[in-house]
Amino acid sequence: MPDQQTTAGWLLLVGPLLGAIPVAYPPLLGIWTTTREIHLRTVGAHRRAWALLNAGFGLATLTTAIGLALLAGGRWAGRETAAWSIAAAILYAAGGILWVAVLAIRTRTTPALADLVADGIDAGPAETLLGAATGGLFGAFVVLTGIALVVLGGGMLMTGGLAAPVAVITAITGVLVIAWLVAAGDVIPAVVYVPTMLVGLALLMGWS
Secondary structure (H helix, E strand, O other), rough: OOOOHHHHHHHHHHHHHHHHHHHHHHOOOOOOOOOOOHHHHHHHHHHHHHHHHHHHHHHHHHHHHHHHHHHHHOOOOOOHHHHHHHHHHHHHHHHHHHHHHHHHHHHHHHHHHHHHOOOOOOOHHHHHHHHHHHHHHHHHHHHHHHHHHHHHHHHHHHHHOOOOHHHHHHHHHHHHHHHHHHHHHHOHHHHHHHHHHHHHHHHHHOOO
């Protein structure tokens, strides 16, 4: 039976890969860079795929949160390493809850907005309020996740829980996603899963 560290590695690496499968559905690939009208029309025409896409992000978030929790409870070299892991797991879980809320909201509301537009109804005011609410939740998710990555990477670098390059990349990515959010007001969500996937790979490969 694999130990907690190995199980955590698999969850951190494979969970997001499985979650990315619906994200790669061809008709939805370009909706993030299209106009509002095309975005809504595309989602309205592919509702099940849209729901699966959001579920994929939810799966990636859930498996990553569980992986970090297992990592925090695993047998590390010392208490300091475990403490950093626990802090990172709590921060990530807090941010993940907000992100899952965004995913649940947009799964239902984006097709509804598409229906309003298709019926010639002005959805502008509702869309503005909805965007402000989900944007706030998403921003909080990015900040909490970024801090979690800094704590995880920085803590592992100082205590030797992971190979130094992996720890540095994890911490730097945390700083960069927060800076990206501040500068652009948005972040590509898939980016935040990359460093924890790298951590999972490091655990499986024994890079510590």
